[in-house]
Amino acid sequence: MGAERKWFFSLLSLTFLSVLLLVLYSISPFSSPRPFPSLVQLGLPYPPAFGYYIFGGKGDKDRIFRLLLAVYHPRNRYVLHLGADATDGERYSLVVALKSVPAIRSFSNVDVIGNPDRFSYMGSSYIASTLHAAAILMKVDPGWDWFIALSALDYPLLTQDDLSHVFSSVRRDLNFIDHNNDLGWKEDQRFRPIIVDPGLYLGRRTKIFYATEKRAMPDAFKIFTGIVCNPYHCHPLLFMK
Incomplete structure (x- = not known):
């Protein structure tokens, strides 16, 4: 009887210690943070959110x-693109770096393009990749x-908080063109100049170049031109659709 009681108390003590270790591990700062349901609320009653293409x-x-770290905010969404001239190793290293940031792991709002595009700055391939x-x-x-x-x-x-505050005061269908x-x-x-974009058929980034001939202006539609707020893009969702 005494041996059975001793065995029972030993088992009870071992169980208690196991539960205590599990609890301590779950609250330890060295344990991996667990994903949690996002509390971010989107839509008109809430501050605006931005979709970033980097x-x-x-x-x-x-x-x-x-x-990305400089413009990161849980409300936003991000797509990262390393062009076709970058190596798969660089893309893998970028993904590993993203996974090292607890906030990015928790909110899961950053994606990396796995099938990269070829593009040249100022060429049509850049517009296509955008x-x-x-x-x-x-x-x-x-x-x-x-x-x-x-x-x-x-x-x-x-x-990003300042940017969200500024954009909260304008209509969400407003563009800056x-x-x-x-x-x-x-x-x-x-x-009228004919532009050749090597990014459409070469695996590396090169500058665009111009053909010697020029084309006639189209008569099936009108061409508009203007000024954008920055060298790249800042457009509302409705415009992008």
Whole structure:
């Protein structure tokens, strides 16, 4: 009888210690943070959210990660794009870096394009890759209000809270393009030249170049031109759709 009681108390003590260790481990700062349901509320009654497209090429992995941390906010959605000239190892390193940030793991609001596009700055391939990123953002999470494209060479001057505060005072269908159909000198220098974009068929980033011939102006539609608020893009969701 005494041996059985001794065995019972030993088992009870072992069980108590096991439960205590599990509780301590669950609240330990060294344990991995667990994903939790997002408490972010989107829509008109709440502050605006932004869909970010951050892009770069070979050697830009660290710059993209730095820029992401600078503009990161749980309310926003992010798509990161290392172009086709970057290696798969760079893309993998970027994903590993993202997983090292507890907030990004918890809110799961950052995606990396796994099948990269080829693009050249100022060429049609850049426009195509931007539209591709916008389509991805609308598919994975259409709750954002404005689309913002940033290069790995950019760096913000405003915090995301300040940016959200400023945009809270304007309509969410407002874009920042001043456009008109008075082409002037742009007709001959921008619309009639034939531009070749090597990014459409080469695996590396190269500059666009111009053909010697020029084309006639289209007669099936009108061309508008204007000024955008920055060298890249800041457009409402409705405009991107």
